[in-house]
Amino acid sequence: MIDTIIFDLDGVLISSKDIHFKALNKAIKKVGINYQINYTDHLNRFDGLPTVTKLEILNKEKLIDKKYNKKIILEKKNITKKELKSNLKYNKKIFDMFQKLSKNYKLGIATNAIQDTLDQSIRRLKLKKFIKSAISTKQIKSSKPSPEIYLRSMINMSSNPRNTLILEDSHVGRSAAKDSGAKLMPIKSTEDVTYENIISFI
Secondary structure (H helix, E strand, O other): OEEEEEOOEEEOOEOOOHHHHHHHHHHHHHOOOOOOOOHHHHHHHOOOOOOHHHHHHHHOOOOOOHHHHHHHHHHHHHHHHHHHHHHHHHHHHHHHHHHHHEEEEEEEEOOOOOOHHHHHHHHHOHHHEEEEEEOHHHHHHOOOOHHHHHHHHHOOOOOOHEEEEEEEEEEEHHHHHHHHOOEEEOOOOOOOOOOOHHHOOO
């Protein structure tokens, strides 16, 4: 019996994939590197990965020198923060869904995003009072596709994998969810994330 529901953030609760795509490319350009990630690679190779992992891949492929990583990460963080402030709005559908679900389920969020993005999203969506656990890459050693973030979330909420449902959209996120032992609800877009769809899936 499901008693816990954990949500990924980007692509599940908020539509910010394009924001992250553009912010990283702007940050790369800002430090003076003549390289940009194309949109196909963004979706097929990098979707769901944290910025540091994306840069490590580009370092290995010798597309970006490792010495620029810290500066790019800082620039990307600042750009993303401004973009989220401008584009991320309160969503009554998400608020009402959390309000209803919180009456019968423990709710959590687990994301490969940085802590600032997670905190800002929770504030904008006004979800803090409904959430028992909220984890970003700051609290873990291995990001998705490692199941660590979901296992830690379940520990935080005193939940068992067989009683936990995870909503994920990206390949790396779905792999993490499956490896955690929890039940996976695959998400194609934020439009799929409704109270009715979740209850029907459970």
